[in-house]
Amino acid sequence: MSAYGTVTRAQPATQLAATAWRCTPRAGAPTHLTLHHLTLARAAALPGLLAYLHACFADELERGATYPQEVLPGETYTREQFEGYYFGADVIMGLVGTGGAPAEDGEEVRTDVEQARAGRSWEECVAGVYYVKPNYPGRSSHICNGGFLIPPVQRNKGFGSVLARSFLHYAPRLGYEASVFNLVYVNNIASVKLWEALGFTKAGRIPRAGRLKKADGIGEEYVDAWVFYKQFEPVQQ
Template identity: 40%
Template sequence: MPALLEDPSTRNAPPPAHTNAANTLLPRHLTLPKHPSTKVTLYPLANGPSSVPRDLIRFLHAEFNAEIVRGNTYPMEQAMELEQFAEYWFGTFAVVAVLDDENESHGLREGREWESVCLGTFYVKPNYPGRCSHICNAGFITTTAARGKGVGQAMGEAYLEYAPKLGYKYSVFNLVFANNPASIRIWEKLGFGVIGRVPRAARLANSEELVDALIFGRDLGV
């Protein structure tokens, strides 16, 4: 469920309100819409890759690169190296969704079986630099084991909770490909609208023709 545009090797500084707010955000506890007995916690992460379990980064790196190789959703053509991915995804602010562990008070720790307990992740970062840094975008990964369980919508709702608290005023998703109806349905359900269209924007593996990209936008209500 990608929404990115920026060069992975660069990073725009977040708005001034971001730094003070990021470390005050609390985990979000929920049950999945399609599986109400499944308890999930979404953990906000604001202190860079060093605050994330290393084996979790390796797992998400593999999931992300597999999505790039499939060639249907992200614009990149080349897989990322591990360290580049870690900084790209976790360098500004990110959230990881994992199944609750009844025996532990915190579900983000080394040694968990991430293939079965990690449901997804998303980052939040500025879409533009400087005076426009209060406009954000996000990138999403729903893990292979979690697809079809309503995780994408749950992460979208969490995004709408966290982003304004980080100082962002408006959200732009730059590249939502027109042949990705599942992603489009989620954003429309969450109040996003199409604010632009880029004709023939992408060469995708699941289309013989060039695919248009939709630009979605939404006021964050602050």
Template identity: 55%
Template sequence: MSAYGVINRPQRTSYLPTTLWNSLRVESDLGTPSFVTIHHIDRAAVERIQTGLFNYLHCIFANEVDKGLTYPQEDISDSAAFGAYFFGGDVLVAIAGKGDPPAIKSEERGVREIEQSLDAARNGRTWEECVAGFYYVKPNYPGRSSHICNAGFMVPPSQRGSGYGHILAKSYLYYAPALGYKASVFNLVYDNNTASVKLWEALNFTKAGLIPKAGRLRRKDGEGEEYVDAIIFYKSFEETGPDADDQ
């Protein structure tokens, strides 16, 4: 629960379109660039259709929290706690492509929409093999400020180094406004998380503030803990969107 109490996300009656994105990863057997599809889901859809996906996402996120380097939580091993936190908002899951890219249904402002189910994108693989990343989007504040959203991103360790974090971030600039939000705030981007800081700077997020000693994080060398400053990043979604060159 936040300092404002429970912040409810808007109720959805339908899912946003699945989108297609270019990947930096090269398929070794073909020598050609691969692709990623991003799917809008919620807890009900995962439990109704996608057996095992919720548990896999929970495992990846809980392991990251347990490292004590990037998220403020100290423990989220309980599945109910994970569900309430992560699936308390809209969730987007990125699936690494396999085979030929699906046909493009429509394209606007560089965003390519397709018709493909999550299970079709999975294409017989395990979730460990195909999930390239995932993130939630939900209001950062209640009521009269609920038009400003927050998001939390995760790339499984086995998928890192392929540019998937950049794809998730670019897709966020499409999905968050499409969900009705006017702007984004990231409350706690720890300044020793160099990759994250560089990513949001590259996407023209504004450093709205700095909170000294905001995080009591584990040292990367494993020797105890240290206090780390956190950056507050802000971006308005008005007149912005993903660039076609990154699609």
């Protein structure tokens, strides 16, 4: 529940096309990711996917370094809570690609999730996910927010930058004109540099915005956060 209540929007009438996005060349690394538009209903039709993503997100909340939600001792972050929060609108999922890289980023591919999965486990093939949903209700619902998640087994492979680039493709096609990230903690240096590189503007700095766990796992500290903003380029019809 936000300061505005529950902020949701109607699901789009049609599913957006899957696309392929190139990864930074690295020895032995995948050449590309395929990106797939999901809603809760579509994800629920894929056996085991929601359970896996719920476990990954619960692990991220336990880390206490990137999202503001806090799971207190003795509490459990339930799958119902996860689905209500993360799948409140649209989700884009990146799968580790097979075969050759696309000629250019955003190239449409005629493959569904199970075809792209190619018999692999979710742990093997899910490179990351992000949600796209309104940051504000009603008259300001044309401005979206995004929340990114990279499973622990897929970190430090450069997938975050691929997902971030694809966000600039999918968010405007979902009907949004701009994006605001409310809380990018200043100690998340990789994210700060990534959004700056993609043309986001620092709209403000919130002092002591998060009570985060320290990197060494011992104790907590208050950390400032940046508010990032970007106006999207109009979608070419």
